[in-house]
Amino acid sequence: MATMTVQIAGSPDGMPLRIKLQQVERWRKLKAFTLVLPLLLFILVAFVLPIGRMMFNAIHDETLLTLMPQTSAALSVWDGKDLPDERVYAALAKDLKQAWAQKITGMIAKRINYELPGAGGQVTSSARKAITLSAGPYKAALIEISPLWGQRDVWSLLKRGHSAYTAYYLLRSVDYQYGPESQIVASPPESAFFRNVFLRTLGISISVTAATLLLGFPVAYLLATLPPKTSNLLMIMIVLPFWTSLLVRTTAWVVLLQDHGIVNDVLMALHVTSQPVELIFNRVGTMVAMTHIQLPFTLLPIYSVMKTIPTTHVRAARSLGAGPFYAFWKVYFPQTLPGVAAGCLLTFILCLGYYVTPELVGGATDQMVGHFVALYTNEDLNWGMASALGAILLTATLLLYYVFNKLVGVDRLKMG
Amino acid sequence: MPDAKNAFVKFSDIQKTYDGETLVVKNLNLEIPRGEFLTMLGPSGSGKTTTLMMLAGFEVPTQGTILLEGRSIDNMPPHKRDIGMVFQNYALFPHMTVEENLVFPLKVRKLGKAEIEAKIKRVLDMVRLGAHGKRRPGQLSGGQQQRVALARALVFDPKLVLMDEPLGALDKQLREQMQLEIKHIHENLGVTVVYVTHDQGEALTMSDRIAVFNDGVVQQVAAPAELYERPQNAFVAQFVGENNQLRGKVAAMNGETCKVEIPGAADVQALAVNVEVVGRPTVLSLRPERVKLNPAPGSFPNVFSARVAEVIYLGDHVRVRASVCGHDDFVIKLPNSEGIVQLESGTVITIGWKTEDCRALDAS
Numbered sequence: 189m190a191t192m193t194v195q196i197a198g199s200p201d202g203m204p205l206r207i208k209l210q211q212v213e214r215w216r217k218l219k220a221f222t223l224v225l226p227l228l229l230f231i232l233v234a235f236v237l238p239i240g241r242m243m244f245n246a247i248h249d250e251t252l253l254t255l256m257p258q259t260s261a262a263l264s265v266w267d268g269k270d271l272p273d274e275r276v277y278a279a280l281a282k283d284l285k286q287a288w289a290q291k292i293t294g295m296i297a298k299r300i301n302y303e304l305p306g307a308g309g310q311v312t313s314s315a316r317k318a319i320t321l322s323a324g325p326y327k328a329a330l331i332e333i334s335p336l337w338g339q340r341d342v343w344s345l346l347k348r349g350h351s352a353y354t355a356y357y358l359l360r361s362v363d364y365q366y367g368p369e370s371q372i373v374a375s376p377p378e379s380a381f382f383r384n385v386f387l388r389t390l391g392i393s394i395s396v397t398a399a400t401l402l403l404g405f406p407v408a409y410l411l412a413t414l415p416p417k418t419s420n421l422l423m424i425m426i427v428l429p430f431w432t433s434l435l436v437r438t439t440a441w442v443v444l445l446q447d448h449g450i451v452n453d454v455l456m457a458l459h460v461t462s463q464p465v466e467l468i469f470n471r472v473g474t475m476v477a478m479t480h481i482q483l484p485f486t487l488l489p490i491y492s493v494m495k496t497i498p499t500t501h502v503r504a505a506r507s508l509g510a511g512p513f514y515a516f517w518k519v520y521f522p523q524t525l526p527g528v529a530a531g532c533l534l535t536f537i538l539c540l541g542y543y544v545t546p547e548l549v550g551g552a553t554d555q556m557v558g559h560f561v562a563l564y565t566n567e568d569l570n571w572g573m574a575s576a577l578g579a580i581l582l583t584a585t586l587l588l589y590y591v592f593n594k595l596v597g598v599d600r601l602k603m604g
Numbered sequence: 605m606p607d608a609k610n611a612f613v614k615f616s617d618i619q620k621t622y623d624g625e626t627l628v629v630k631n632l633n634l635e636i637p638r639g640e641f642l643t644m645l646g647p648s649g650s651g652k653t654t655t656l657m658m659l660a661g662f663e664v665p666t667q668g669t670i671l672l673e674g675r676s677i678d679n680m681p682p683h684k685r686d687i688g689m690v691f692q693n694y695a696l697f698p699h700m701t702v703e704e705n706l707v708f709p710l711k712v713r714k715l716g717k718a719e720i721e722a723k724i725k726r727v728l729d730m731v732r733l734g735a736h737g738k739r740r741p742g743q744l745s746g747g748q749q750q751r752v753a754l755a756r757a758l759v760f761d762p763k764l765v766l767m768d769e770p771l772g773a774l775d776k777q778l779r780e781q782m783q784l785e786i787k788h789i790h791e792n793l794g795v796t797v798v799y800v801t802h803d804q805g806e807a808l809t810m811s812d813r814i815a816v817f818n819d820g821v822v823q824q825v826a827a828p829a830e831l832y833e834r835p836q837n838a839f840v841a842q843f844v845g846e847n848n849q850l851r852g853k854v855a856a857m858n859g860e861t862c863k864v865e866i867p868g869a870a871d872v873q874a875l876a877v878n879v880e881v882v883g884r885p886t887v888l889s890l891r892p893e894r895v896k897l898n899p900a901p902g903s904f905p906n907v908f909s910a911r912v913a914e915v916i917y918l919g920d921h922v923r924v925r926a927s928v929c930g931h932d933d934f935v936i937k938l939p940n941s942e943g944i945v946q947l948e949s950g951t952v953i954t955i956g957w958k959t960e961d962c963r964a965l966d967a968s
Contacts, residue, residue, distance in 0.1 A: 503662055504695035506682040508709035509760065515683075518708070522699045 243582070245575035246357050251299040252349025255292055256283040260350040263343065268369065272343055277326040280337070284318040302570065303345050303356060303366065305379075310336040341368035357576035362386075382560075382577070386584070389556040392474065392546075393539035397486070397532050399479040404487035404531070405524075411487075412494035426484055434481065438548045441477045442468060445549075473549040478542060485538060486531035493527025529596045537585055557581050611635035611671070612796055613659065613764065618668035620654055628654045630820040632668070636798065641790050643799045643807040646817030647843070652800050655817070656766050659798065661685050672764070683712075688757030688765040692772055694749045696741035702728075702752050703737040709760040727755040730789065747778045754786065758793065767799045771806065783809045804844045808832065816840050837878055838965040841889035848895075848934050850888040851967065854879050862964055864888055869929035873905040874964040885967040892923070892937040894961040897953060904956030910934065912951045922947075928955065 253260050258279035266272045287293045293315040301308030314334045321329055331338040348354060348370060359365055359372060363380040367373040374380065407426065411419045429437055444450050445467035452464040467473055497520060505515035543558030557577055564574035618632040629651040636642050644652035657663040659670060661682035669676050677685055697705050703724060710720045728734045731751035741749050750770060757765050767786075771779045787810045790797050801807055807814045808828040816823040816831065816839070824836045835841035842849065852866040862876040864886055872888060879886050899907060910926035921939050924947060928934035936955060947953065 498693065498695060500691045500693065500695035501697060503660075503682070504689065504691055504756075505697075505708070506662075507660055507685075507687060507689035507766075508756065509683050509686070509712040510708070511681075511683055514712065519697050523697075 239582075242571075242575050243579045245571050246579040247353050247355065247576075249299075249354050249357075249572055250352040251295060252346060253352055255287060255296050255299075256280075256346065256349065259283045259346055263347040264350055266343065266347055268340075268344060268347065271327075271338065271340065274325055274327050276343075277330050277337070278324055281318050281321055281324075281326045281330060284315040285321075288315040288319055299349075300342065300345060302572075304342060307336055307342060310334045339368075344368060344370045354572075357572040358580070360573060361576040361580050385555070385557055385560060386580070388554070389540060389558075389581075392471075392478070392542075392554070392556060393536050395475060396478045396482055396539050397536045399475065400482045400486035400535050401528065401532055403479070404483055405490060405528070408487050408491040408494055408527075411491050412497075413499075426487060429481065430484060434544060435548075437481060438477050438545050441473065441480070441549055445473055445476065468549050470551045471554050474546050474554045477545050477549045478539060481545065482535045482539060486535045489530040489534065490524060490527040493524055493530075497523045529592075533589070533592060537589070540581060540585055612638040612640075612673060613798070614671040614674075615655070615659075616669045616671065618655070618658065618665045618670065620651070620658060620663065621666050627666075627820050629658075629665075632820075632822060634815060634822060634825065636796065638796055639794050641787070641797045641799065641810060641812045643801060643811035643814045644817055645801060645804060645807040645814050645844070647802055650817040651820040652802075652817040653768055656768055656798060656800050659764075660687055660689055660766055686760075686762050686764075688760065688762035690753045690757045690765070690767040690770040692769045694741070694753040694770075696749055696752055696756070698741055701738050701740055702733065702744070705741070705752060705756050706737075706759050709756065713760060723759055727759040730758075731755045731785075746774050747782065750774060750782060751785075754789070758789070758795070762795070764796045764798065767797065769801055770799075771801075771803075779806070780809075786810060808844070814844075816843060818843070834877075835889060835963065835965070838887045838889065838967070841963065841965060846892050846935065846937075848888075848890045848892060848928075848931070850890065850929055850931055850934075852886060852888060854882050854884050854886050854964065857882055861959055864964055866929045870908065872929075872962060873959040874962040875960050877963045878965040886964045887967050889963045889965055890957060890961060892935040893921075893939075895936045895955050895957050897936065897938060897955055899954065899956035905959050906962065907954060907956040910936070910953050910955050912947050912949050912953060914949055915947050926953070926955075 259276065262276040262279040263272060266276060284293070287296055293312050296315075297308035297311040300311050311334075314330065314336070317333045318330070336342055344366065348356075348366065356366060360375065361382050363375045363383045364372050365375050407422070411422055411426070414422065442449075446452070447464040447466075449467075451467060452461075455461050455465060456463075467476075501519050501523070502515050505519040506512070510518065540556075541558055542556055543562055546554050546556050547559060547562075561574045561577050561581075564570045564577070613634075613636040615632045615634040618629055619627055620629040621627050632651075632655060644655060646652045654663060658665050661677070661680065665678070669678055671677070672685070697708070700708070706724050706727060707720055710723060715723070724737070725734070728737055731754055733748060733751055733755070736744060736748060736752075741752065744752065750773075753770065757767075770786075771782050774782060783806055786797075790810075799807075799810065808831075811828055813825060813827055814831050815825045818839050824831060824840045826834075826836075831840065832845050835844060838849070841847050850864075850866055850872065852864040852872065854862055855865040855871055856863040857876060857880070860876060862874055862879060864872045864874050866872060866888075874888050896904065901907075908928055910928045912924055912926050913932065914925040916923040916925070919940065921937050924936040924938060925932075926934050926936060
């Protein structure tokens with residue numbers, strides 16, 4: 189017993205074993221970390237930081253604060269009830285003159301136009317005319333130049349611009365906006381379509397996931413049970429789409445499904461239909477193309493789980509008196525669930541971000557969130573909106589993942 | 605041999621091929637009476653598991669008929685055969701608890717709730733797992749999983765229970781304990797058991813009768829003692845128990861016995877089991893424990909000198925590897941009952957054996 193204690197308490201050189209172990213462990217961990225470091229840095233620099241910066245755009249906008257500094261400052265004491273006093277109008281005139289001189293009126297006009305559609309033009313013309321104003325009183329003069337400055341909502345907007353942070357883009361993304369008194373109101377019907385877009389994205393993703401599951405599950409079963417020679421061939425056919433570019437695959441569907449494409453020609457030749465069926469540039473085309481692309485993502489995790497289920501399980505069930513279907517349903521199928529869940533989660537999350545495919549084979553009413561993110565980023569150059577839509581999609585995805593994790597448990601998933 | 609009328613299971617002219625070229629089972633004829641514990645023993649690839657799977661209904665015989673209680677079961681799907689089965693890796697359903705596993709065959713049979721509960725309790729007590737009903741198979745040890753598999757195969761009172769190397773994954777001690785447990789359960793329930801194993805010790809311990817398979821053919825069907833004492837051919841002699849083989853040629857037939865000429869050594873008197881013609885090659889089979897050291901002169905018809913090559917001390921007995929009649933791998937088993945035998949390699953000793961312990965078999 190005495191020797192035992194000595195052995196545990198210290199090593200020959202008198203250093204406690206626990207500390208020695210820590211040293212060894214630390215060295216081992218350091219080595220492991222060094223292996224991960226390059227990828228970690230890459231992801232941090234090329235992925236996490238840009239996305240973080242982009243997300244930040246959803247709530248951060250200092251256009252008005254920096255381009256109209258004096259008006260913003262003057263408005264900080266405005267109570268928001270009546271029109272601001274002469275001091276503020278003087279600041280506005282100064283800012284407009286300065287903006288005109290620096291040729292940045294367009295940026296201010298664009299920002300104001302987001303929240304007050306049509307006001308942008310008046311801002312530009314006000315700035316052009318404001319350079320002629322040499323002395324006050326500015327209030328009456330500016331209202332004279334444009335009735336815009338006699339409205340309270342533009343002043344509310346400018347006062348909100350005093351803060352570099354705004355909830356406007358996020359509100360817009362879920363069909364709300366600021367009213368004349370900075371209160372939150374529903375967007376007018378003609379611009380309230382984002383909730384629909386999100387629901388559509390969700391609907392298409394769920395439908396595509398369900399379709400890939402229905403189509404993929406039997407094939408996965410066949411793959412897992414066939415002898416290796418045959419199943420390898422089948423496997424190649426399944427992963428073949430991975431070897432062709434997404435664009436090629438998608439345009440191939442255009443060729444197949446268009447009005448005088450192969451499918452319609454065959455249907456008409458067989459007299460199934462007398463005129464071409466609309467198969468593309470609508471929901472059907474979107475669903476078909478997306479299901480085709482997503483099929484391997486759903487199928488492969490299911491297959492890899494099925495591979496691990498011993499054939500003896502179904503045999504045991506049969507020997508215990510269960511018919512073929514009962515044995516499958518009660519013994520085999522429940523064991524595939526970790527794979528089914530993993531495959532469906534993968535496909536569902538990938539579907540949420542689809543952009544190219546609906547763009548090419550979908551109609552105007554089939555565009556998903558990705559389309560609008562691209563639209564705002566590339567064409568409207570309204571990065572605030574693009575960021576807000578992206579942020580909401582990302583949050584929704586993480587939320588769904590969290591719920592899924594609570595229900596199924598991600599540690600039970602088998603990705604491959 | 606049981607007569608055909610009361611055979612519980614009867615394999616009649618069974619052949620099985622997977623590829624249409626080689627037969628995995630060649631012309632099998634086997635009858636199993638009700639209540640018997642029959643073991644199919646053989647090396648891997650000998651056709652024993654295929655035979656079991658045909659009986660269970662997972663493989664279809666290429667030719668021949670299997671009768672269960674006198675009725676052909678050729679066209680009966682597995683779930684209608686009412687045969688309990690214990691698989692090699694237990695095949696317990698991992699997503700169900702022990703109880704759910706046991707309830708499965710009863711639910712399929714649409715038994716009442718009270719009856720199901722009574723049966724579950726009885727079978728769990730039988731395998732001494734009463735406290736583990738709510739656990740999942742993954743939380744049990746190998747031996748416990750084995751017991752659950754056994755209980756599941758028995759819980760619905762099947763007519764016949766098949767076991768496919770059920771103890772293969774257990775360690776030696778647990779395996780021996782389970783062998784006895786299964787044997788006792790069989791004795792208590794009186795159920796017919798067909799057991800497949802490649803472990804001859806297991807087969808000898810548990811079985812009423814053993815069918816030795818090799819190369820798709822049943823080599824011998826006999827009770828354990830019969831099989832060990834009187835193997836009918838060289839394969840059985842070699843596969844069941846330890847065995848010294850001496851190769852030679854039949855020199856003379858003498859009724860029940862014969863004289864066998866070993867090249868480069870003296871003639872051996874042996875029991876003529878599987879030899880008929882003088883001049884044919886034969887293999888003599890001799891159990892290591894039947895060889896006596898330093899026999900009294902004249903007490904044995906076969907007395908030879910042997911050069912000790914190796915002495916291995918094994919506690920209850922000493923194994924001596926020696927060179928006898930030109931065969932270097934001749935093993936002698938000496939019991940440790942009369943004190944440790946003092947032998948060293950290189951020593952020349954005298955050994956002897958009886959005529960009836962030395963069986964002249966086919967020279968396969």
